[in-house]
Amino acid sequence: MRRAHPVEAIRAAERPLLEAAEASGDPDAVMRRAAAGVAHHTAALLRSRSGGVFGRSVLLIVGSGDNGGDALYAGAMLRARGCRVEAVLLDPARAHARALAALRRAGGRAAGFRAGPGAGATPPDVVIDGVVGLAGSGPLREPAAGIVAHHAAAGVPFVSVDLPSGVDADTGTVHDPHVPAHVTVTFGALRRAHLLASPACGRVEVVDIGMGGIPAGPRSVRRPDRAEVGRSWPVPGPGDDKYSQGVVAIRAGSDRFPGAAVLCASAAVAATSGMVRYVGSGSGAVLAVRPEVVCHPSVAEAGTAQAWVVGPGAGTGAEAVADIDAVLAHGLPTVLDADALTCVAAHPVLLRGVAASVLLTPHAGEFDRLTGGWDRADRAGALRRYVAGLRDRGINATVLLKGRVTLVDDGETTWSVDAGCSWAATAGSGDVLSGIAGALLAGGRGDGRAAAWPAVAAAVVHGDAARAAAVRTGGAGAPIGATDLLSALPGAISSLRDE
Template sequence: MTHRDDFRAYFAADIRRAEAPVVEAAPTDAVMRRAAWAVADVARTVVRAQEVIGDGGGHVYGASAAALIGAGDNGGDGLYALADLARSGMAVHAVLLSPDRAHPRALDACRRAGGRVHEPADPDALEQLLRRLRPAVALDAIVGLGASGPPREMAGHAAGVLEELGTPVVAVDIPSGIDPDTGVRHPGAIRPTATVTFGLFRRAHLLASTDCGALELAEIGIGAPAADDGRPAEMLTSIGTATAGELWPVPDVSDNKYSGGVVAIRAGSQRYPGAAVLASHAAVMSTSSMVRYVGPCRDQVLADRPEIVASSVVTNAGRAQAWVSGPGMGTGPETAQELAWILSQDVPVVLDADALRVLAEHPSILRRRDAPLVLTPHAGEFDALAQTFAPAQAGLLAGDRAGAVRGLVAELDSRGVNATVLLKGRITLIDDGRSAFAQDAGTSWSATPGSGDVLAGMIGAILAAREGPGALADVEVPRAVAVAQVVHSVAARLAAEEFGRPGSPIGASDLLGAIGEAVAKVRAVAG
């Protein structure tokens, strides 16, 4: 879901706090009706799209719509949306899953617009109803911000029936069965074609973006939320391609090969020379400044990129503004010694792959440091780190991924370590305990061997550039890391589209070859 502009998402409690004065100041149900119109508009768009994809539909007038209606305001949004759809000439059906708790004014509006109301007594009756109606579109208005845990039996059963029928679903606020704060998807959760939310994005819209379908934000007059103490509420951010393009370092008339920040790469081994080549080459392609390579793969690295300055020993590498260590290094005692020396340098350090395993096995080499430390684990490496540094967070990635990352960062901070953790995945999480980012790569084709080596080299180059006077100079480390991740994702997508093969598998070398085009693309988006 690579996007042009930045997204900011908030905890449900903070959104409720921001909504309250807007709802209180407006006429009765005015905000709800505004939200419902946005839902109905997306539903009409979904129906029309069926003609484009040759699904036998496309005409709003005469088409049918059904809504799964829960209790309270979320159900009220769905009922008012049905009333709006009825005025478009659609045959609408309100399926009440909590009849005694349906929003009374919205239910009356739906009935007055010609909507039919159904109260199925059990899952079998609900299934028979949905199979008989076979709606052109369904609305998921079961639960909203108050959601917690898996859907109840009726809702979960309806989700399975709609999926079997191939009915496109528009979720109201958030798909039922998705936790609004953690993004955890529970069994039986609705799988929507689109999700319409109101005023502000919920954290789950970023943490579970792959489970939300197309995401639409309807303005209802809500300002930025505040916490209980009046301070700005905590945000989860996803930066877009425009921001990445604006911040990507570009040399100006006064720059030279050193001024943009030199990055040193300690990667590779006799067994894994490719890791050295991938990380070093990625750093070269990321900025115009010098790249130093240290390690036993000097010949392979220079054969690939002769402009790299190579040496064999970390203590002889020369001055650098940032270090990258780990890809393909191995996990022997010599790696721990080199890692201890690199961590003693007062510059940003990126640790990936083998360096993370070594750190988990030899935690004593990680001492207090003010200079930034960026850890880039995949799930297995994260658990190894957590078992060593934050046992309470180990094994939690199947649930609250963002909470587990924040917990590891907090434990490292308590040890005096200025750490940023990047947890790899289709949705990559980046957190330093103050700023948090969730970046959806848009595809999962970059989950290929060597892709992480490329990302580590890119991050190292960006952090080295951050030490200079350019656009990144005053940017916090997590945002700079997110910039590198965005360009990495764009490069992966461009590589998969090469030669007219959209969505095809790629290797890390393909991704590497697309970095230059990706940088040009995000800068063009930024204008």
């Protein structure tokens, strides 16, 4: 498991190092340590893309803060390894003087920005982004925006110091324009944006600069360890039977949307070895695909279960609302998805007196209905505020906010799950996700109080299955449907357990 921390925690952990360096008479000692890491990973990128380091061309885009100093020192180190290094100083009067002197002593060139070069000029082999650091906010400004756009269009890879410029450290907001980093080199510990905005950061490398460990706080973000997810996946033991492994009941589908019932129930069957009960008008369609599912005519007549899933394709009328109320009255862990979220948004009283954990799984539009409008630039902050509001009402809620980077928040911890692709952005994939999560709530680590880990584990394997389905024939991948994702689910679980 990896943790990412807010700016104030990072600064507090760095302070003793910086103070010790100042007291020693070498105020740039920490900066040079950081720069050595930047130089190392830049050299590795050069080798991987061009086969070597000597003679390669490196461009530094240098701002006025410490990240600019890191970039300049890194440039001096790369120049010592035979690279041709040129620095564009966005604010020459405020560039880090000692680092700039080091670059020039090593034979690197540095100058303030000037228009050009022309379109026919040879692009550098790599650009190091030292524009702004932790204090930066908002989009790239000129002339940095134009320089970045020019080299990005030419296909030049970027190495960002600490964070890609144009990405906010705490919220993970990715502004337009921003640096499209191939590699981000950070120091001591991850920043929140490294997990909240991971697609914009590229591969993140953490360099040891002697900073002590940072304890997890309420604003820390966690990324699950894949091996831990695999180890925790519920599998049958010698004494297990279909009941002891967890029974999940599903209220999904309708005459209009029978496919939602099939996808949700099939995913629950594939996720664990327990038992799946089904309630709804889609029994015929479900049994045609999954004859092992036990069907019931109503919520009241469904047998014993350890968890419920309600909502995919189930409608939003009076009958659907009544079924949600009846399910929640069972006092069992419950996943509310799709139409159930629309019902909850229209009838918040449905969540009154929820006795067990409830997992809400909205996409951005459904979250908009639940919240009445939210700040999409700060997904993690908006999610935490909504969950905190539910908790203040005595509702034991966890929310999974879907996306390329899926966020799970239970009011105490924020989890970030980057699927590594967006192939799951297809109709019906949410029905598959809710079926997986419900099965894990019934048979996994969900214990009647906590839904966060089953939600996280479901998100991990859901993303894996989407990626596996998209690349099933090799190459870069191809569009998939939810049935393709579902077919890839057993293999994804097996691979995860094998890590």
